[in-house]
Amino acid sequence: MAKRDEKAITPQSEDYSQWYQDIVLRAELADYSPVKGCMVIRPNGYALWENLQKALDGMFKATGHVNAYFPLFIPMSFLSKEAEHVEGFAKECAVVTHHRLGASPDGGVCPDPDSELEEPLIVRPTSETIIYAMYSKWIKSYRDLPVLLNQWANVVRWEMRTRLFLRTTEFLWQEGHTAHATHEESWAEVLRMLDVYARFAEEWMAVPVLKGVKSESEKFAGALKTTCIEAMMQDGKALQAGTSHDLGQNFAKAFDVKFQDEKGEWQYCWQTSWGVSTRLIGALVMAHSDDQGLVVPPKMAATHAVIVPIYKDEAGRARVMEAAAALKARLSAAGLGVVLDDRDTVSPGFKYNEWEMKGVPVRLEIGPRDVEQGACVAVPRVATRALREGERRQKESLPLEGAPEALKALLDDLQSALFRRALAFREDHSYRIDDYEAFQRDIEKGGFFWAHWCGSSACEDRVKEETKATIRCIPFDGEKEPGKCLACGGESDRRVVWARAY
RNA sequence: CGGGGCGUGGCGCAGCCUGGUAGCGCACCUGCUUUGGGAGCAGGGAGUCGGAGGUUCAAAUCCUCUCGCCCCGACCA
16 A cells, blocks of 8 residues: 555645645646746646537537637737726736847847837737727628627736636637627627536536626726626635626727618627636636546546456456457447556556546446456446445446447436536535625635625725625526615615635 | 745655755666555666855855745736
């Protein structure tokens, strides 16, 4: 028995943030890079991103969107065309001022002073400005509308403090940008895409989310309204998992995005933008994983099952390996991602731990006893049912014949079990609260607090200052209910969700 | 930018207080025995101690400066 402390990750209960870091590093999702604040997304992490892209991109296409690509660099002056927007992003923009290196006096290289750009370029923190500059060129008539574009890209925001996946200086994301003839239509688009995000989060990532509107102080710089989906992590903190903005005509006016309507009159377009980022990978990790390591919902997993062969001697090994290879072939042919761990250098127990660390949804054990019975043992990463008397882990016997169907059924069970578990966790950590003192005390434990709010930023600011909690959203499906503002006692007609957030 | 911590074989650390020329665990390589929950034994390879300067006969260790990274906080997806 090896020393556990060295191999085990930091328990969640001991240090949540260290636990998260351990998972990301040990499951090889990402690693720190030589560039401060920038991470390397390793193959295991990138595979999650690819699956996310595949699923979301399909949903975008199904709602009529098409992909395009706009430049990484944006003329500095573009950013200042929309007053709120520049204020929101100015502090975190990387600026390109030169286009050439030259020899530096100390023997290294430095920007060649003769190569200074006439107008500095910024590295996009988001692409509203450059995309809408193009829209003003492309859109002339109501017949050109709606424009429904999306781009998959990297963006840079020079944040002071970074955290793997959750906040890095450079990150990958998707940004949708649409233009419409009427506000009614653009608002419908905002809600439609928020719905796409919510569906993706819940059905693919198995992460339940609240849909709602951001308060004034939390909304996107330059938007009329920001809607969002909010998820709860296992430490009770909220994480914004996606946003969809109603930009109104703010950018259309700044970038002259106009069209002639049926009557020949010039109108400004109504625009939306919406995005999700690699941050969702962080959400995935924090929503499902445990002290054994990463937990990946089957629909997000590139590898659905790992086969671990077990044998005692050479003869047994040959028999088992033959059956294992046949099993792998059968599962692969059915479209499942399968790895056969045929390493002879580590023990089965070691493999169990290693694959659990990496979050593979199901382990298939196959040994001499199983081969004899024409079966294998399936162990889901997280139990899909209550454990029986004396059962330490859920183990199901799967027939080798018909293994694909049986495995798919188990994967479906696991997918819904993960969602149910996450939803139950959120419900267990959601509270209706009316007393500010109780709130100040209870917020320390984390969770979502449904409380009344009068609607003033002053109250929001005060609560934030005193408790570090913010309004995560004003939920769409919150019922009307008269009450008193948590902070000032003023009139309120519905509850909003307060929480500490990432 | 404030507070804290850390830089020593690939990884995690000890050694530093009280200077004497580098050690442990994991990983790696070889061999034998093992294999249904992180295997055992034996042997082996691998480090100009983040960098610069200083003190000293002698610096991982003491002094000064510097660079980098991580964590916590303010800002944010």
